[in-house]
Amino acid sequence: MPIHARVLDAALRICRGRRGWTFRPAEIVASLPELNASSVRTHVMSRCCVNAPPHHPHRWPYFRRVERGVYQVLPPLRKRRSEASPVAGPTAGLAPGAARTPRAVQEMGRRTPVAPPGPDHMRAGRALLSVEVRERGGRYVAASAEFAPGIEGTSLESVVSRVVSLARERLRKAGGPPVRLSAELRFEAGPGLEPSDPLVAAYAKDIDRTLIRENLRLSVEERLEKLQGWAEAMDEIRGAAWRSRRGAGKT
Amino acid sequence: MIKIQEVLETLVRHQVELIIVGGVAATVHGSARVTQDLDLVYARNEANLVRLIAALRGRRPYPRGAPPGLPFRWDVDTLRSGLNFTLTTDLGDLDLLGEIPGGGAYEDLLPHTLEVEAYGLRCRCLDLETLIRVKRAAGRPRDLEAIAELLVIREERDKPDE
Numbered sequence: 001m002p003i004h005a006r007v008l009d010a011a012l013r014i015c016r017g018r019r020g021w022t023f024r025p026a027e028i029v030a031s032l033p034e035l036n037a038s039s040v041r042t043h044v045m046s047r048c049c050v051n052a053p054p055h056h057p058h059r060w061p062y063f064r065r066v067e068r069g070v071y072q073v074l075p076p077l078r079k080r081r082s083e084a085s086p087v088a089g090p091t092a093g094l095a096p097g098a099a100r101t102p103r104a105v106q107e108m109g110r111r112t113p114v115a116p117p118g119p120d121h122m123r124a125g126r127a128l129l130s131v132e133v134r135e136r137g138g139r140y141v142a143a144s145a146e147f148a149p150g151i152e153g154t155s156l157e158s159v160v161s162r163v164v165s166l167a168r169e170r171l172r173k174a175g176g177p178p179v180r181l182s183a184e185l186r187f188e189a190g191p192g193l194e195p196s197d198p199l200v201a202a203y204a205k206d207i208d209r210t211l212i213r214e215n216l217r218l219s220v221e222e223r224l225e226k227l228q229g230w231a232e233a234m235d236e237i238r239g240a241a242w243r244s245r246r247g248a249g250k251t
Numbered sequence: 252m253i254k255i256q257e258v259l260e261t262l263v264r265h266q267v268e269l270i271i272v273g274g275v276a277a278t279v280h281g282s283a284r285v286t287q288d289l290d291l292v293y294a295r296n297e298a299n300l301v302r303l304i305a306a307l308r309g310r311r312p313y314p315r316g317a318p319p320g321l322p323f324r325w326d327v328d329t330l331r332s333g334l335n336f337t338l339t340t341d342l343g344d345l346d347l348l349g350e351i352p353g354g355g356a357y358e359d360l361l362p363h364t365l366e367v368e369a370y371g372l373r374c375r376c377l378d379l380e381t382l383i384r385v386k387r388a389a390g391r392p393r394d395l396e397a398i399a400e401l402l403v404i405r406e407e408r409d410k411p412d413e
Contacts, residue, residue: 002355003362036362047358203399211283212400212407220279221369224255227278230285235252 006032007043008062011073012080021073022066044071253289253343256370261342263372265306268294270364271376272351272385277397279367279376281404284397288337288344292377294357295349300330303347310340353388354381379405 001009010031015021025044029037046052048062049071063071140159142151151166153159215223255275262269270293271279274286293303304327312325315337323329330336334349350356354363354377363381366373377385383401386394 039361203396207403215281220367
């Protein structure tokens with residue numbers, strides 16, 4: 001989800017929670033800890049603010065600055081459904097061996113229903129919940145801005161199942177007509193496990209790890225200087241080869 | 252051949268908002284591959300375009316591979332009218348990118364960067380995970396080996412100290 005949409009989503013959730021349509025940028029920053037704070041503030045105060053100075057060629061008309069440090073969600077957006085209402089289906093789709101993965105990022109979303117038009121209470125929409133699952137000492141911990149504290153379990157499947165249950169419960173409490181839901185799990189593996197790509201795997205086998213390890217011992221500046229040195233050396237060698245060909249051509 | 256230190260000093264001194272991507276970003280993370288140009292994603296707000304123009308004015312920026320003598324003007328209108336520019340300069344080959352496939356524009360990438368310090372300068376560089384993602388998104392066969400190396404870097408980096 002683009003950052004401007006996440007900022008709007010966060011503002012809507014905060015405002016609905018307090019039943020008022022004003023908020024402070026710091027609240028949005030706090031509710032999106034995984035994002036760069038400066039980017040979030042830029043979006044609230046400039047890129048998504050209709051009465052901010054025109055620093056950006058493209059802006060989204062989400063907020064209005066009402067006074068110093070206080071912003072307001074514009075009326076047309078107040079009925080918009082929060083994008084972060086999460087639901088997910090069963091855990092089918094997890095890659096085999098997922099439980100052994102040291103780190104996984106799972107995204108559970110709700111697709112727009114593709115079934116034929118149903119009863120009136122069916123409603124199209126899209127909501128997304130991002131949950132990060134990490135393994136810690138044989139236990140799995142799910143962290144998300146939606147659930148505090150994190151959810152723990154002894155298996156990846158049990159943690160995902162509890163996240164799904166909590167998400168359904170939240171949606172039920174939020175009210176509104178029932179919706180048809182489907183789940184899409186996107187699995188991003190941590191170190192040592194990568195979505196299958198035989199060509200990449202084939203190249204990886206031949207990577208000289210001693211060079212990588214050597215570089216990882218260097219500072220960033222040392223790595224850049226090493227690259228610069230190589231680039232200069234290559235330039236010199238290329239020049240020498242060219243001069244050599246020129247000389248050979250003359251004789 | 253790019254003069255990395257001089258380019259970064261010039262741009263940072265002019266407070267240009269930029270993110271190091273591409274081969275030099277891979278080097279920052281520990282890559283052993285050699286790259287000959289510097290790829291930078293730049294913010295396209297008006298103020299930053301002005302700063303970028305000022306930074307490279309006098310460094311003879313010119314479209315790389317273009318025949319000499321074309322009426323290329325290094326000004327804000329040129330930057331505004333285009334998006335990605337592959338340039339030669341007095342400081343070497345420089346790619347100025349308004350956005351990159353699989354990553355987006357400066358504002359989209361900024362949350363996925365880290366601050367690196369080199370030559371007494373601080374600048375932003377794409378983080379390793381995002382670098383892998385955008386390389387995959389580019390979908391170029393030549394990037395497969397680079398992606399493999401980045402994955403190995405991630406494995407080696409995340410290993411516990413021995």
